[in-house]
Amino acid sequence: GQQLNQSPQSMFIQEGEDVSMNCTSSSIFNTWLWYKQDPGEGPVLLIALYKAGELTSNGRLTAQFGITRKDSFLNISASIPSDVGIYFCAGTPSGANSKLTFGKGITLSVRP
Amino acid sequence: SAVISQKPSRDICQRGTSLTIQCQVDSQVTMMFWYRQQPGQSLTLIATANQGSEATYESGFVIDKFPISRPNLTFSTLTVSNMSPEDSSIYLCSVDKASGSDEQFFGPGTRLTVL
Numbered sequence: 712g713q714q715l716n717q718s719p720q721s722m723f724i725q726e727g728e729d730v731s732m733n734c735t736s737s738s739i740f741n742t743w744l745w746y747k748q749d750p751g752e753g754p755v756l757l758i759a760l761y762k763a764g765e766l767t768s769n770g771r772l773t774a775q776f777g778i779t780r781k782d783s784f785l786n787i788s789a790s791i792p793s794d795v796g797i798y799f800c801a802g803t804p805s806g807a808n809s810k811l812t813f814g815k816g817i818t819l820s821v822r823p
Numbered sequence: 824s825a826v827i828s829q830k831p832s833r834d835i836c837q838r839g840t841s842l843t844i845q846c847q848v849d850s851q852v853t854m855m856f857w858y859r860q861q862p863g864q865s866l867t868l869i870a871t872a873n874q875g876s877e878a879t880y881e882s883g884f885v886i887d888k889f890p891i892s893r894p895n896l897t898f899s900t901l902t903v904s905n906m907s908p909e910d911s912s913i914y915l916c917s918v919d920k921a922s923g924s925d926e927q928f929f930g931p932g933t934r935l936t937v938l
Contacts, residue, residue, distance in 0.1 A: 753917075755929070756928065759925070810881070811925060
């Protein structure tokens with residue numbers, strides 16, 4: 712089945728820094744979603760993207776739907792300690808009856 | 824967004840037993856889903872809970888192991904049957920934002936440990 716690739720598995724940044732995360736696939740996706748999961752909680756939807764080239768912001772977060780429809784990135788600007796968590800990309804592959812597919816996630820640590 | 828609750832929030836069970844997890848939504852939703860998240864891993868879809876008909880299971884998951892109920896548009900249950908330590912995971916229910924939307928909202932999860 713279609714897979715979403717997220718790497719590295721972990722990222723460590725200093726408070727105040729910007730960070731960018733990428734998500735790629737070998738297949739075309741119709742939708743890209745970015746979720747954040749805090750310890751002991753379910754994933755929370757951050758940003759949803761529906762059109763190739765679309766750039767969407769949510770506060771300090773910005774995400775883009777790649778032109779090729781095979782990738783997406785999420786930027787976090789001016790990081791703060793509460794940005795710590797696991798960031799998952801997810802998407803719906805092109806094709807009938809496609810189900811939401813999740814990447815393996817990136818664990819973000821923010822040093823104060 | 825919909826408010827989703829799950830019961831229990833966590834449990835420790837003996838192998839060979841079964842556990843039923845409940846998912847309640849504060850509004851009627853079209854689609855409800857059940858996911859498994861093994862320790863340190865991503866989310867894997869178990870099945871789609873269909874109201875008024877049998878659940879639709881993904882490859883690798885079967886009804887005998889994970890029976891699902893969906894008696895109405897706000898409630899679903901997932902049972903983990905004849906548990907083994909390999910079933911230790913977080914089990915999450917989710918709902919679609921709106922009919923036809925790819926966006927899903929997730930419950931807080933049920934943390935299951937099987938001894």
